[in-house]
Amino acid sequence: MRRTPLHETHRALGASFTGFAGWEMPVRYGSETAEHRAVRAEAGLFDLSHMGEIEVTGPDAGRTLDRALVGRPSAITPGRARYSMICAADGGIIDDLVVYRLGDHRFLVVANAGNTPEVAAALTERAAPYDAVVRDASEEWALLAVQGPASASIVGPLTDVDAAALKYYSIASGTLAGTDVLLARTGYTGEDGFEIYCAPEAAPALWAKISDAGRAHGLVPAGLSCRDTLRLEAGMPLYGHELSRDVTPFEANLGRVVAFDKPEGFVGDAALAARKETGPERVLVGLVAAGRRSPRAGYPVLDPGTGAEVGVVTSGAPSPTLRHPVAMAYVPPRLAAPGTAVRVSLRGTPEDATVVALPFYTRSR
Structure with missing residues (x-):
């Protein structure tokens, strides 16, 4: 398995490791519940260097992405970002993405680790008619994330970017603790926070400096286990669970990211238009279990x-914040209304559950 530039840092911190999308990643440093609660109350520091970064540049970069993705990246203003998806011709989701516009003719597409080669290949193929260059730049970036209510207090004094003024889903270039970075106000935890792109060789020193600065604010290193329960509470889908080639954005309640009014259309538009017209046969919902088992x-x-x-659970766990089990599942539309009673087979034993609106948790603003 591949290792991030921070592997030895994690080992020195006593991390437990797990395989994830071909990478050996820190799953926890001690108690995943304590890490989860630290992110909700103070802050956590994550290594996300397994994520893929694909650059799309050139005069037609915006047109290329409009054709390649379901959204309209050409409408993103420089310095901003947007959540999007790349779909197959049949409408199935190849990956969900964050697209940053770094300049008039420069975009950074961030893909899930296991899907990066496929996304890069699809973007390259779809860019062929345009004056644009697609390049997998993943080896050139490490990615750290500071997430939690104290994030701005930790990051702000370290950077020459006005972190407090940086809007949600915005990105700026600058320095952080003396290191050249791209600083984005994005995240995957349901909390305020920043994602920090830097050169791989700079990552260990940057991690140490952020850790030192965050100690007084309750910052802790946080692994993949708590990242999963954080995103679950926030109702955020995970590729391979809620999203896959067998799912379209409309099943996942993400039809809002699809733009049908683009002049040149996009790959998968006909299939998705038909799905929108007929309606999905299953939809993603939240579930709260009646008992203590998840x-x-x-x-x-x-x-x-x-x-x-009639359906299947896609993710589920005890919620450290809400202190009861929560899950996401696909069910028929007739069972999708909040308040609907269903049952879940927990290893052969039917247990009562109730459909609820997503997300389970929304941070105070």
Whole structure:
């Protein structure tokens, strides 16, 4: 498995490791529940260097991405970002992405680690008719994230970027603790925070400086385990769980990211227009279990009347914030209204659950 530039830093901190999308990543440093609660109350520091960074540059970079993705990246103003997806011709999701516009003719597309080669290949193929260059620049970047209510207090004094004034889903170039960075106000935890792109060789020193600055604010190193429960509470989908080639944006309640009014259309537009017209056969919902046991990915969702299997749990865990089990699942539209009673088969034992609106948790602003 591949290792990030911070691997030895994690080892020195006593991290436990797990394989994730071909990478050996820190899953926890001690208690994942304590790390989760630190991010909700103060701040956590994450290594996300396994993520993929793909540059799209040239006079037609915006047109290329409009054609390649379901959204309209050409409408992003420089210094801003937008969540989007790249779909196959049949409408299935190849990956969900964050697209940053770094300049008039320069975009940075951030892909999930396991999907980066496929995304880069699809972007390259779809860019062929245009005056644009697609380049997988993942080896040139490390990615750190400071997430939690204290993030701005930690990051602000370290950078020459006006971190407090940086809007959500914005990005700026500057320095942080003397290191050249791209500083983005983005994240995957449901909290305020920053994602910090830097050269791989600069990552260990930058991690140390952020850790030192954050100690007085309660900053802790945080692993993949708490990142998963944080994003679950925030109702954020994870590729391979809520999103896949077998799912379109409309099943995932993300039809809002699809722009059908682009002059040149986009790959998958006909299939997605048909799906929008007919409506999805299953939709993503939140579930709250009645008992103490957590529904887990792959557990069947049962019709409360007949007991027939009608859906499937995609993610589930005890919620450290809410202190009860939560899950996301795909169910038929007839069972999707908040307040609907369903059952979940927990290793063969049917347990009561209730459909709720997503997200489970929303931070105070």
